[in-house]
Amino acid sequence: MTLTSKTGTRVIAATALLALWGCGSDPALRTEASASGIRAAEEVGANEVPRASLHLQLAKEELAKAKKLSADGENAQAASMLSRSEADAELAVALSREDAEKTESQAAVERVHQLRQDNKLLLD
């Protein structure tokens, strides 16, 4: 076998491997990050905050789509969709925390206001 033939064989083999990889070799889809992100969002009460609830729902839908794409052999698209799910879950957690912090901050300001009102005569 000549050098060209040897090279050509290697190229063909590599191409075949790549083809196998690209079309239906179905490596396991790593859904742990997305799933745990969704759980975390639920635990911090994202369902109770409108914006957070929206992104939590999107994260779940995107996770389901990713699994379907993976099952259909569209692994690159599945991985990309999974990344979207992780991003939405992460945002749902942050929006839920933001809402909680706003509520606590407003309560703290109101406490000060009430204290000043209750002691107006003393403080004037």
Next chain:
Amino acid sequence: MIKFILPVCLTGVGVFSGCGSTPPAELVSAREAYRHVSVGEAGKVAPAEVHVAGLALAKAEKAYKDEAEAFRIRDLSYIAQRKAELAGAIASITIQQKGQADANKTFVDTQGKVLNQAKGDLSATQTALMETARLAAEAEKDKLAAEQRARDAQAALARLAAVKEEPRGVVITLSGSVLFASNQTVLLGEARTKLDQVAAVLLTTRERNITIEGHTDSQGSDSHNMTLSQGRADAVRSYLIERGYEADRIQAHGLGEGTPIADNASAEGRANNRRVEIIIAPEAHTSN
């Protein structure tokens, strides 16, 4: 490569890759989201998250520029937008936490002021109450002392003359024959001694008003007796003023034979009627 791209554009497969077509909506949204957080407060309070959002957007832009698959450009743009929104949310959390910390500090400071003010007010009130109590105790002490002086004065008077309490006041009755010679209005020598003692007692209650009434028996005419009794009352008044009693507080009246206290038919009765009464007004009438 160019031979590959142009046919794709021409067939309108809808590959959103740099062939001059409009970038996908997701990429436009991602750019806007990043612009929003990078110019706002998030850049100051959440710089790390804004940086991550910038990197995500750069990745999407590269995919778009490199004409990657449509789904990859869309997904990377979508993720870049989410990262920008995440940066905004984290910045907001930081700002809210700071606001809460400031409010809590203000609460504690204000509570402290309220407490100090209340302590100050309490202390002032306690001091005022103590002062009020002290003044009340002094006033009570003064009152008791005044009452004792009055009692002492009455007891002293009782030793000098006939003293009686009547509605018009304390009445000291001095016999006319002790004070004056018959039909005279000049005080006898021994009368002055007695009047000195009466004056000494009266001066312990010098704030009280005094009325001096001269009386006669029924012998002689009414007009003569009026004149005589007035002259005698005036003589006693003048003497008491000499001894220090305020002139404004002493009045003298001659009542003649008009108010006898005994029967003018007998010598004893007539002697009793010939008298001078010194009336010390009750305390309600102390001021003119």
